Amino acid sequence: MNKEVLMERLFQALICGDRAGARNIVNETIEMGVPAEELLSEIFGPTLNLVQKLFRADQLSALSHHFATRLMRSLADQAQVRLTMRPSNGRRILVACGGTEQDELAASMAVDLIEAGGFEVAFAGGGVPFDEIMARVGEDRPDILLLFSSAAKDLPEIRRIIDELHEVNVCPEMQIVVGGGVYGRAEGLAEEIGADLYVPDLRELVCLLVEQKTKRARSDQRTVGRKRRVKAA
Numbered sequence: 377m378n379k380e381v382l383m384e385r386l387f388q389a390l391i392c393g394d395r396a397g398a399r400n401i402v403n404e405t406i407e408m409g410v411p412a413e414e415l416l417s418e419i420f421g422p423t424l425n426l427v428q429k430l431f432r433a434d435q436l437s438a439l440s441h442h443f444a445t446r447l448m449r450s451l452a453d454q455a456q457v458r459l460t461m462r463p464s465n466g467r468r469i470l471v472a473c474g475g476t477e478q479d480e481l482a483a484s485m486a487v488d489l490i491e492a493g494g495f496e497v498a499f500a501g502g503g504v505p506f507d508e509i510m511a512r513v514g515e516d517r518p519d520i521l522l523l524f525s526s527a528a529k530d531l532p533e534i535r536r537i538i539d540e541l542h543e544v545n546v547c548p549e550m551q552i553v554v555g556g557g558v559y560g561r562a563e564g565l566a567e568e569i570g571a572d573l574y575v576p577d578l579r580e581l582v583c584l585l586v587e588q589k590t591k592r593a594r595s596d597q598r599t600v601g602r603k604r605r606v607k608a609a
Contacts, residue, residue: 379418379419382401382405382419383419383422383423383426385401386398386401386402386419386423387423387426387427387444389401389447390423390427390443390444390447390448391427391436391440391441391443391444392440392443393440393443393447395447395450398447398451399451399454402415402451402454402455405419406458411458411460412455412456412458412459412460413459413460413489413492413582415455416452416455416456416459416485416488416489416578417485417489417577417578417579417581417582418578418579420448420451420452420455420485420578421482421485421577421578421579422577423448424444424445424448424478424481424482424485425557425577427441427444427445427448427478428478428526428557429557445477445478445481446477448481449481449484452481452484452485452488455488456488459488459489459492460492461491461492461494462492462493462494463494464494464495464496465493465494465495467494467495467496467519467520468495468496468497468498468516468518468519468520469490469495469496469497469498469518469519469520469521469522469585470498470500470509470512470513470516470518470520470521470522471483471486471487471497471498471499471500471522471523471524472500472501472502472504472509472521472522472523472524473500473501473502473523473524473525473556474502474524474525474526474527474530474556475502475503475530476502476526476527478526479502479524479525479526479527479530479556480501480502482524482526482555482556482578483499483501483502483522483524484499485578486522486524486555486578486581487499489578489581489582490522490581490582490585493582493585495520495585498512498516498518500512506533506536506537506540509521509537510537510540510541510546513541513546513547513550514546514547517547517550518547518550519549519550519551520550520551520552520553520585521537521541521550521551521552521553522553522554522555523537523552523553523554523555523571524554524555524556525554525556525557525558525559526556526557526558527558528558530558531558531565531569534554534569535569535570538552538569538570538571539570542570551572551573552570552571552572552573553571553572553573553574553575553584553585554566554569554571554573554574554575555574555575555576555577555581559574559576
């Protein structure tokens with residue numbers, strides 16, 4: 377399978393709103409033996425990133441962007457039911473994201489993958505008030521808090537959440553993980569706001585979280601956010 381050719385075909389179908397064509401491409405891919413996990417992380421994820429990149433650069437119309445994101449959501453839902461579910465690993469993740477359509481979609485695909493990897497996942501989506509996220513962390517004490525965002529306007533609230541978690545020392549063993557396009561566009565941003573881990577794409581998310589064999593991340597997988605927390609303690 378040539379992934380570049382496949383992604384190009386899928387991209388063209390998405391931005392044209394060709395629902396039947398996009399479904400046929402996905403069905404062909406599945407018939408070639410590509411697992412749903414790979415379809416989500418290595419085909420859908422990069423294709424969605426390309427759509428967002430071109431839209432931000434004003435190289436894609438709002439209509440094409442809407443066609444693509446809404447059709448991709450439908451395709452991702454179909455892929456989700458084909459995922460192979462691993463046994464529970466006993467770890468819990470709370471996931472929240474920015475309020476845009478693309479944030480919800482990217483976070484939803486990430487949730488599908490990490491849930492299939494054996495995690496117990498609570499997905500809040502976007503637009504959840506700061507105090508409610510803090511309250512849920514205090515009540516459930518998850519192993520990981522995963523925050524997705526593609527927009528710079530979400531950063532003040534994300535920084536506020538992380539600062540507050542550090543200050544009150546809620547769940548000191550909990551990993552704070554951030555992901556999304558905004559971090560990839562600004563080198564060092566994840567470290568600056570105090571996150572423990574930054575995941576640039578869905579494939580790396582699976583490698584860092586699902587494939588991680590120990591309860592805590594290795595030292596080389598942590599950002600200076602962990603150093604900041606230790607120093608504050």
